[in-house]
Amino acid sequence: MNWQHGVTVRTMGLQMMSMKQNRQWRFGSWVGSMLSVCCAFAFILLGLTTATAEAASASTTTANMMSGTEGVLLAVLGQEPQRRGRRGSDDDADEASEDGTEKSGADEDEAVEEEEEEDPDTYLALTNATVYAMTGAVHRNVTVLCKNGKIHEIGTGVQVPDTAEILDVDGYRVYPGLIAVRSSGILGGGDPSDSSDVYSMNLTLALAAGITTANTGNLAAKLTYGTLEDMVQKRNLFESLRYSSRNPQGKKSVRDGLRKVRDHLRDVASYEEEKRDNPDAEKPDEKWITGEYAKYMRLIKGEAAAEVDANTVHELIDLCDLSEEFGIELVIRGAYEGWAVAPRLARANVSAIVTPRDTVNANPRSNRPSGSTIENAAILYEHGIRLTFMPVGSWFGSGTGISMGGLAGRDLQHLPMEAAFGVRGGLSGEAAMRGLTIDAARIMGIDDRVGTIEVGKDADFFVCDGDPLHYMTQSRWTIVNGRIAYDKDKESLFEHIRKGGDVDAPPPTDHWPRRLGQPW
Amino acid sequence: MSEIKRLTQIPVLVAAIGLGSACVAGSAFGSSGGDDVLVLKVGKILTMNADDDVINNGTIVVRGTTIAEIGKWGEVDVPAGADVIEMTDCWLVPGLVEAHNHTGGSMSDLHDYVYLTNPGLRTLDTVAPQTPDVEWAQSGGVTSALLIPGSGTNMSGFGTVVKFAGKSADEAVLKFPASIKIAQAGNPEGYWWGVGRMFMNYNLRATLEQAREYNAAWEQYESGQSETKPLFNPMWDDFRGLYRREFVASVHTQIYQVVMTTVDMLADKLAIRTVLDHSTFDGWKTARLVTEQGDILTMNGPRQFHFDRTQRKIHGNAARWWQSGIRRLGVNTDAPVIPQHELSYQGAMACWYGWTPYEALRGITRVSSEALMVDDRIGSIEVGKDADVCIWSGDPIDPRSTCWIMVINGDVVRDARDELRRF
Numbered sequence: 001m002n003w004q005h006g007v008t009v010r011t012m013g014l015q016m017m018s019m020k021q022n023r024q025w026r027f028g029s030w031v032g033s034m035l036s037v038c039c040a041f042a043f044i045l046l047g048l049t050t051a052t053a054e055a056a057s058a059s060t061t062t063a064n065m066m067s068g069t070e071g072v073l074l075a076v077l078g079q080e081p082q083r084r085g086r087r088g089s090d091d092d093a094d095e096a097s098e099d100g101t102e103k104s105g106a107d108e109d110e111a112v113e114e115e116e117e118e119d120p121d122t123y124l125a126l127t128n129a130t131v132y133a134m135t136g137a138v139h140r141n142v143t144v145l146c147k148n149g150k151i152h153e154i155g156t157g158v159q160v161p162d163t164a165e166i167l168d169v170d171g172y173r174v175y176p177g178l179i180a181v182r183s184s185g186i187l188g189g190g191d192p193s194d195s196s197d198v199y200s201m202n203l204t205l206a207l208a209a210g211i212t213t214a215n216t217g218n219l220a221a222k223l224t225y226g227t228l229e230d231m232v233q234k235r236n237l238f239e240s241l242r243y244s245s246r247n248p249q250g251k252k253s254v255r256d257g258l259r260k261v262r263d264h265l266r267d268v269a270s271y272e273e274e275k276r277d278n279p280d281a282e283k284p285d286e287k288w289i290t291g292e293y294a295k296y297m298r299l300i301k302g303e304a305a306a307e308v309d310a311n312t313v314h315e316l317i318d319l320c321d322l323s324e325e326f327g328i329e330l331v332i333r334g335a336y337e338g339w340a341v342a343p344r345l346a347r348a349n350v351s352a353i354v355t356p357r358d359t360v361n362a363n364p365r366s367n368r369p370s371g372s373t374i375e376n377a378a379i380l381y382e383h384g385i386r387l388t389f390m391p392v393g394s395w396f397g398s399g400t401g402i403s404m405g406g407l408a409g410r411d412l413q414h415l416p417m418e419a420a421f422g423v424r425g426g427l428s429g430e431a432a433m434r435g436l437t438i439d440a441a442r443i444m445g446i447d448d449r450v451g452t453i454e455v456g457k458d459a460d461f462f463v464c465d466g467d468p469l470h471y472m473t474q475s476r477w478t479i480v481n482g483r484i485a486y487d488k489d490k491e492s493l494f495e496h497i498r499k500g501g502d503v504d505a506p507p508p509t510d511h512w513p514r515r516l517g518q519p520w
Numbered sequence: 521m522s523e524i525k526r527l528t529q530i531p532v533l534v535a536a537i538g539l540g541s542a543c544v545a546g547s548a549f550g551s552s553g554g555d556d557v558l559v560l561k562v563g564k565i566l567t568m569n570a571d572d573d574v575i576n577n578g579t580i581v582v583r584g585t586t587i588a589e590i591g592k593w594g595e596v597d598v599p600a601g602a603d604v605i606e607m608t609d610c611w612l613v614p615g616l617v618e619a620h621n622h623t624g625g626s627m628s629d630l631h632d633y634v635y636l637t638n639p640g641l642r643t644l645d646t647v648a649p650q651t652p653d654v655e656w657a658q659s660g661g662v663t664s665a666l667l668i669p670g671s672g673t674n675m676s677g678f679g680t681v682v683k684f685a686g687k688s689a690d691e692a693v694l695k696f697p698a699s700i701k702i703a704q705a706g707n708p709e710g711y712w713w714g715v716g717r718m719f720m721n722y723n724l725r726a727t728l729e730q731a732r733e734y735n736a737a738w739e740q741y742e743s744g745q746s747e748t749k750p751l752f753n754p755m756w757d758d759f760r761g762l763y764r765r766e767f768v769a770s771v772h773t774q775i776y777q778v779v780m781t782t783v784d785m786l787a788d789k790l791a792i793r794t795v796l797d798h799s800t801f802d803g804w805k806t807a808r809l810v811t812e813q814g815d816i817l818t819m820n821g822p823r824q825f826h827f828d829r830t831q832r833k834i835h836g837n838a839a840r841w842w843q844s845g846i847r848r849l850g851v852n853t854d855a856p857v858i859p860q861h862e863l864s865y866q867g868a869m870a871c872w873y874g875w876t877p878y879e880a881l882r883g884i885t886r887v888s889s890e891a892l893m894v895d896d897r898i899g900s901i902e903v904g905k906d907a908d909v910c911i912w913s914g915d916p917i918d919p920r921s922t923c924w925i926m927v928i929n930g931d932v933v934r935d936a937r938d939e940l941r942r943f
Contacts, residue, residue: 369941373942405823406800408824409868409872414872496874
């Protein structure tokens with residue numbers, strides 16, 4: 001083991017959360033080497049700033065420089081250390097990395113129990129909480145006790161263990177963590193547990209938006225700041241389907257493929273029947289069921305929903321027909337003309353990922369209702385269609401990412417505002433919040449773990465200073481898997497905005513030219 | 521069941537939802553200007569006047585195209601035969617005024633990259649009323665906007681203040697010339713094979729100096745100081761109003777070094793009424809200069825935040841201008857960069873990043889009207905001003921609020937309660 005990095009990490013007050021031992025040290029080495037790189041880099045940067053800013057500071061001693069550097073890194077990385085025991089063993093970790101699969105939490109726990117002792121339980125207690133559970137209930141002045149990342153107890157008179165970390169959330173609202181049904185650039189590509197920088201700024205920005213779970217590359221992942229543990233929640237969320245009238249051949253091949261698979265399943269059923277009387281019955285060939293056919297098989301068997309882009313009335317109707325013919329569950333992305341065929345969509349029992357702010361003019365060459373309307377979300381919801389939201393995006397980036405270009409309010413950073421535009425069109429606030437939490441979880445098939453605040457579910461919370469659909473509401477704390485992943489006051493990004501809840505809070509001191517030794 | 525039959529049911533459904541709002545539907549409306557009387561009875565009037573009066577349970581009476589009377593319910597006589605719109609849960613707010621718009625005309629005329637400075641060009645000729653873009657603007661409660669050319673050159677032409685109403689360009693135009701569009705830096709660099717700030721500043725200054733000389737020559741002649749009548753030159757003639765300070769320079773300027781140049785060159789040395797039109801990135805660091813200069817207005821946007829890498833902080837641009845003492849402050853959309861109907865949402869975002877709602881609303885009504893020098897006509901609800909008002913379901917800055925009714929020049933130009941496909 002590399003003790004040096006271990007020491008560095010501990011003195012830095014870094015959270016070394018329970019990763020598998022082997023990974024932890026590997027990660028430790030990574031942090032260590034990054035630190036040395038950062039030190040060198042920050043040293044140069046500080047030198048530059050000093051040179052351009054103020055000649056007097058240029059004579060600052062190296063020691064001061066170093067302490068400045070440490071300050072930089074602490075500000076970037078430093079949160080209160082949260083200690084959790086390590087789980088698993090080297091063997092475990094190696095297995096996981098070799099076969100590239102992640103074991104589910106339950107399996108992992110079993111494996112752990114077999115091999116070594118369980119770590120002491122970790123508790124987090126939110127006290128004086130007003131809990132918007134998204135089950136229809138608002139619990140006032142309760143304690144939410146979380147144990148090992150799960151919600152353990154909610155109520156008054158909850159016995160909080162001595163070892164619990166206590167977070168007094170008096171005056172704030174506690175919602176389930178928000179769920180982004182599409183995301184990009186927040187976690188790494190491919191398998192995010194292999195590729196994510198758990199200290200990336202985009203991750204922190206998404207947490208500041210109240211988001212705790214995101215669909216990244218068709219995989220539901222937790223925004224686990226500072227740790228890779230329990231990041232991946234569910235793989236293969238959807239099967240992507242293309243069914244557009246702009247590609248008639250493509251549509252035909254989808255239908256043909258689905259028919260072939262359906263016929264095959266009938267053949268299999270006949271074979272099973274025949275086999276009872278005739279042991280020599282020939283089993284239908286299954287070797288061809290790969291690629292697209294395997295996808296169609298999953299869809300027809302109901303093992304996954306099809307995610308498909310569709311907007312116009314005729315596209316939507318065609319999809320409903322397809323869904324009903326083959327019994328496929330559909331998640332439609334877009335659906336800006338859904339309002340015009342809402343009863344049809346409802347009968348096909350589709351879900352929709354909508355952007356209430358879509359602005360599409362009516363098609364004057366079409367002999368039917370067309371174009372977008374601000375009432376789309378409300379009309380779909382009235383018809384019982386499950387909804388979630390995707391921000392509209394801007395010139396500087398798609399709505400599913402986070403852009404630092406400055407065009408505010410059109411990406412995941414302000415995800416609740418997209419739902420607020422749904423409210424403009426007549427959607428109830430309750431429905432809008434469901435779309436950001438439990439309904440999004442249902443669409444992604446992860447509602448067994450997230451989306452509401454209930455005992456047994458994951459301890460993912462968006463603790464904010466008002467109604468999330470109000471345009472000035474910000475996250476005070478965002479909690480993922482029972483750990484504080486974002487703390488507005490300890491993170492430099494938004495800490496100065498309405499500090500202490502004061503709308504007239506003074507601005508931060510300007511740091512240009514920035515002087516060494518000044519606080520951030 | 522045929523699909524057609526189902527589709528025919530939809531308009532009924534949509535209308536039903538539209539009417540299902542908290543607002544109480546009123547009686548007949550639809551005055552057609554002239555001497556018709558329109559009465560609006562609402563729950564709250566945000567006058568946005570100089571005293572910042574707010575009238576709860578208020579009524580306004582519109583005669584012809586202007587506001588004739590304002591008061592509480594019962595204090596204002598409702599003339600017999602007047603059209604009355606009664607929405608007692610709703611707010612009455614001045615029509616929003618956009619200080620930086622490119623969609624009030626033909627988008628294909630946005631850029632004329634002829635020269636690096638194009639003093640003869642003007643948007644007046646491109647005004648297009650009744651386009652889909654105008655309908656979108658109306659849906660966001662925006663009644664007027666400054667239509668200006670793009671920022672591809674250092675000087676791209678004269679802007680026009682249009683109202684989002686009227687069947688012809690003449691009816692739509694409120695003020696021309698209303699501004700000269702100047703892009704100080706941060707786009708014209710792409711002109712031809714590339715120019716830098718030194719040349720751009722030199723060239724812009726040279727153009728403006730020539731225009732100033734033209735104006736001076738005419739003034740000398742008109743005041744009798746000179747016998748020689750100068751030659752009329754259409755390229756320079758519109759600049760005379762600029763130097764008489766009858767309209768402003770809309771300056772595409774951002775980043776503190778560039779904003780400093782704007783303050784120094786345009787506002788101080790050339791004594792032009794200057795509006796800082798983007799004033800983004802860290803432009804707010806020049807707040808002290810702007811305050812000292814005295815008559816500059818700041819219309820911040822479309823970028824509402826700036827990431828300061830040195831401090832690792834995300835600053836709200838409007839909040840930082842405000843906190844640095846700038847009071848004549850508004851926001852803009854730079855439509856279509858941000859769609860025109862999201863002008864109020866720009867205010868919402870400014871607030872998320874640290875500004876305050878009332879100031880944000882003032883910044884897109886009274887202050888933006890002052891910035892365009894049309895505050896004698898629009899921007900607040902006052903007796904004698906144009907009846908350009910909107911009835912909102914609530915706080916106009918809140919994206920959850922709906923602009924139900926828009927009145928321009930005393931006419932109801934939009935009633936969202938009637939729309940089959942509400943924007």
